[in-house]
Amino acid sequence: MFAKRTFSAESVRRRARVGGGAGRGGARVAEGACPRPRLKLRARAAPAPLTHLPELVHMANSERVVLALGGGGLVGRGVVKALLDRGFRVAVISRDASRLEQLKAFVSPSTRDNLITVVGDIGSEEGAEEAKKAVLKAAGKVTDVVSSLGFSWWQGGPPHTQNLKELLWVLEALLLSTFVSWKAFFPLVRDDPNCTYTFITGGAGDKVLMPGTGFLTVGAAGALAFCQVLREEYPEAPCKLNQLKVNTGVAPPERMAPGYLNHLELGEAVAALVERKTDSHKVFCIDTPADLKTFLQ
Ligand SMILES: NC(=O)c1ccc[n+]([C@@H]2O[C@H](COP(=O)([O-])OP(=O)(O)OC[C@H]3O[C@@H](n4cnc5c(N)ncnc54)[C@H](OP(=O)(O)O)[C@@H]3O)[C@@H](O)[C@H]2O)c1
Secondary structure (H helix, E strand, O other): OOOOOOOOHHHHHHHHHOOHHHOOOOOOOOOOOOOOOOOOOOOOOOOOOOOOOOOOOOOOHHHOEEEEEOOOOHHHHHHHHHHHHOOOEEEEEEOOHHHHHHHHHHOOHHHHHHEEEEEOOOOOHHHHHHHHHHHHHHHOOOOEEEEOOOOOOOOOOOHHHOOHHHHHHHHHHHHHHHHHHHHHHHHHHOOOOOOEEEEEEEHHHOOOOOOOOHHHHHHHHHHHHHHHHHHHHOOOOOOEEEEEEEOOOEEOHHHOOOOOEEHHHHHHHHHHHHHHOOOOOEEEEEOOHHHHHHHHO
């Protein structure tokens, strides 16, 4: 699915920036330290020369179709509204038809015709492929992806009180759906420098936010690690691949608490990032509402 390609000068710089310069194998092994290796390392085939790289062209927002994964959720709703307000067409997949109806009622009425909704489950490879077909049939193309999959909060208790089913549920929501949807949708945008793929992740992966939130940390850490892997495995991808790491709570305007981000303002920041297409392979950390304002300047 992913063709081998040559590395451009920019990709070599990116590789250095993301810390992949030590080689994909990572750690060095001292000579003689491991006389009988149990794993055989195979050299990768030389990448085929790249013949057709699309050029960077100006595309009006109205010509772009953004797939908002998790677009029916709290974070996603803010993103979808802001994108529509900027003139993008936006496609949203949800397992819940009533959630999609609520989303239609939530966005600015004048932009509603530019919202494409698909009922689907991107938690499995088959489900993601089916949803992809439905989106492409309805929208014709996908030029950008914003992924804010997961859930708002989990506080099921310390690990000894939990079971495997609970851990699997957390991993499915935060990590597995992120991987499965990326595998289905990244090929649509990967080779075009005019396209973007943006992940929205949380700070729960860095630390246990409070007692009883441990599995949230496990799932969020998986999502953070997955984004890092993508940056380092695909430094040459022409698509603008970025991550917005939100290290605080997000809420709708009527439920704001000190330090929280308004989901509409967060949506504005994400829409601005998608619109400007200037950065790639970067992690933007948002710790406070003030950071959001700086980000928008
Ligand atoms: N909320 C916060 O305070 C906060 C803070 C920092 C970072 N974040 C980041 O933002 C992410 C989303 O948070 P949120 O508050 O927006 O959660 P949310 O309201 O629960 O929304 C999550 C969305 O993910 C979708 N989803 C999950 N699995 C899916 C699947 N298999 N197929 C289709 N859709 C699926 C859900 O779609 P359905 O409509 O199908 O249920 C839902 O719309 C978090 O995971 C985290 O990374 C959130």
